[in-house]
Every structure is written in structure tokens, then in C-alpha cells.
Amino acid sequence: MAKAKLKTHSINREWCKGCGICVEFCPAKVLELDEHEKAVAARLSDCICCKLCELRCPDLAIDVVCEKEKEGTSEN
Amino acid sequence: MAIKDYIRERFFPHMWCPGCGHGIILNNLLRAIENLGLKKNNIVMVSGIGCSARISGYVDFHTLHTIHGRALAFATGVKMSRPELNLIVPMGDGDALAIGGNHFIHAARRNINMTAIVMNNRIYGMTGGQYSPLSGYGTSATTAPYTNIDHDFDVVQLSVAAGATFVGRTTTYHVQQMVDILQKAITHHGFSVVEILTQCPTYFGRKNNAGDGVEMMKLYKDNTTSIGSKKKQENPDLIERGIFVQKELPEYCDEYKNIIARAKGK
Numbered sequence A: 001m002a003k004a005k006l007k008t009h010s011i012n013r014e015w016c017k018g019c020g021i022c023v024e025f026c027p028a029k030v031l032e033l034d035e036h037e038k039a040v041a042a043r044l045s046d047c048i049c050c051k052l053c054e055l056r057c058p059d060l061a062i063d064v065v066c067e068k069e070k071e072g073t074s075e076n
Numbered sequence B: 001m002a003i004k005d006y007i008r009e010r011f012f013p014h015m016w017c018p019g020c021g022h023g024i025i026l027n028n029l030l031r032a033i034e035n036l037g038l039k040k041n042n043i044v045m046v047s048g049i050g051c052s053a054r055i056s057g058y059v060d061f062h063t064l065h066t067i068h069g070r071a072l073a074f075a076t077g078v079k080m081s082r083p084e085l086n087l088i089v090p091m092g093d094g095d096a097l098a099i100g101g102n103h104f105i106h107a108a109r110r111n112i113n114m115t116a117i118v119m120n121n122r123i124y125g126m127t128g129g130q131y132s133p134l135s136g137y138g139t140s141a142t143t144a145p146y147t148n149i150d151h152d153f154d155v156v157q158l159s160v161a162a163g164a165t166f167v168g169r170t171t172t173y174h175v176q177q178m179v180d181i182l183q184k185a186i187t188h189h190g191f192s193v194v195e196i197l198t199q200c201p202t203y204f205g206r207k208n209n210a211g212d213g214v215e216m217m218k219l220y221k222d223n224t225t226s227i228g229s230k231k232k233q234e235n236p237d238l239i240e241r242g243i244f245v246q247k248e249l250p251e252y253c254d255e256y257k258n259i260i261a262r263a264k265g266k
């Protein structure tokens, strides 16, 4: 899998409804829900830039920007 | 263009419940459209009524939010008068196959060029969790407290039998497959049906002890498989995902153009 490097990972707290889908399905376990039930990227350095959190977010609240290398994504 | 350029940001956060799969469909439909490089001005989204149908309010295309079950009829009118436009018609399972069942089969039979997306959460979300023709035998709903005795349609088989020339199925868990199938459906010249299994944690999930959005998506992962996979042979109960039909047949607006020419003696 080609490795992409993370530039920015942003979560729109106004739009996030705290469903936990990004937290559960992140293959690198980067995300958690904080005390306000909003998603936060708690372990950003572990992010593998697969963007699955962005794609699976029902609230369109996540934006992952990676440096332009070949985008490696994984899914069963 | 970024997908944010395709939405009406002023209406966000949207009205769907936490963990509702309808937002995941919106998210990945926009990605499919972005990948195809379609111009906003060339897309018409037509929806009926339901939580699912609210999707048309959030996209910055030409949009019609019409009446329950009749989205395909309105879309047919638009397409017949402006065949050069891309028609996308997202519908709930109730909208598409209960009240709208007849419109659905006849649009498929005509092979009119549009993309029908069945956002199948197996329940009437908007009106409080009544069972739909997709709920299936043995499920619970507000209107089936002692469990449902109706059998469900198979949307794929129904669409194939009705004459749809593109038929696919995926789930909100399989987002990359969703983008891929939607792109192919939108570019297909004919009537395309994409069934997307999508969770309604608020009603289907709660009534059937299926858990929250996360748990319901895990079920999509565990209970589905690619068409014709080895897993399917071992466990026939698995639901198949992928593209079931993709074939070229004369398209309705093209045929109609020919009829006009013939009537004019050309």
C-alpha cells in the first residue's frame, strides 16, 4: 500500500453528532469521542491517511488532507 | 471542486439522527459526482417524501422535493423535456417500493436514463417506524409489535425483472464500493437502480435490537459479500453486493426522439 502523508485532519464540531462511526472503523484507532460526545483525533501521528473516517462520516464533518502521493485506502 | 462546493452549507448540520446512514449516502454520492466532474448545473435531483427524500434539500444542484412515491414520475417529466440533464432520484424503501412501487417498475421497464437510488433502511423513518415492503418477515416495527408477517421484496431481483439495465447493491459500510457503483450507475445510459442498505438506528435499530449506527454497520460488514463469492456458497444467507446487471438497450428519450422524427415524416 502506497503511503500518504497527513497534512491536516479537521473535524467540524458544529456538524459532528457524536455517532462514533469514525471512532469504531478507523483502522489505526486515531479517533475518540470527547466529554462533549464530539469526535476528536486523539492520536494524529498514527493516522495512515486512508480517509475512511471522512468517507463514512454521516455528518460530512471530517476533512482529511494528505500530501499528494498515491492514495492508499483499505476496505474489506 | 471539493464536495463542500456541492452542498448548501447553510442547511447544515442536517436533520438526520446521529448515526443515520442517509448522511453516508449523501457523502459518497457527492464524491461520485465529484469524481465524474459533473457540473452542478447539469444535475437534477428529484426526491419524494421521507427522511431519505430530505437529501435533495442539502445538495446545490437543481432540486425538486416532490410528493411521496412520485419522484420518478416527476423525474420522467424533467428528463423527457431536458434529456441532456443528469437525473438522480434518491428514494426511501417506502417511497420507492410501497406507495411508489408502480412508478418504480414502469420507469425501469421504459429504460429511461436516470439513476434511482433506493436508500433501504427497511422502515418508514420519517413517520415513526412503520414497517415497509422491505422490512421482511419476522422483523419488528411500530405497526408490527408482534412481528411482521409480510415478506420483503428483493430490490435487485425486482429491478432486473422490471427491466432496469443497470442494477447494483451496496451498503453504507462499503463506501468505496458505493462511490464506484454510483459512478457507473450515473454514467450508464439507461435506467439504473442502486440499492444501498442504510441504517435507521432510531427506528429499525431500536425496534429490532440491532444497536446503534456503528453496530448496524458491523452487520452490513458481516452479513454481506461480493456477488458469487466463496463465502456466499458457504453461507447462502449472505446478501450479495456488486453490479448484477449492466447492459445496453434502447433508451426511452432516444426512442421518443425517433418517434418525433417519424411523425414529422423524416
Ligand SMILES: Cc1ncc(C[n+]2csc(CCOP(=O)(O)OP(=O)(O)O)c2C)c(N)n1
Pocket (backbone or CB within 6 Å): B049, B050, B051, B052, B053, B068, B091, B092, B093, B094, B095, B096, B099, B119, B121, B123, B124, B125, B126, B127, B132, B200
Ligand atoms: C401520499 C402520502 N402518504 C403518506 C405520507 C406519509 N409519509 C411520509 S414519509 C413516509 C414513509 C417514509 O419512509 P421511507 O420512504 O422508507 O423513507 P425514510 O423516512 O425511511 O428514509 C410516509 C408514509 C405522505 N407524506 N404522503
Ligand code: SF4
Pocket (backbone or CB within 6 Å): B015, B016, B017, B019, B020, B021, B022, B051, B052, B121, B125, B126, B199, B200, B201, B202, B203
Ligand atoms: S428516523 Fe431513521 S431514517 Fe430518519 S433520520 Fe432518524 S435514523 Fe435516519
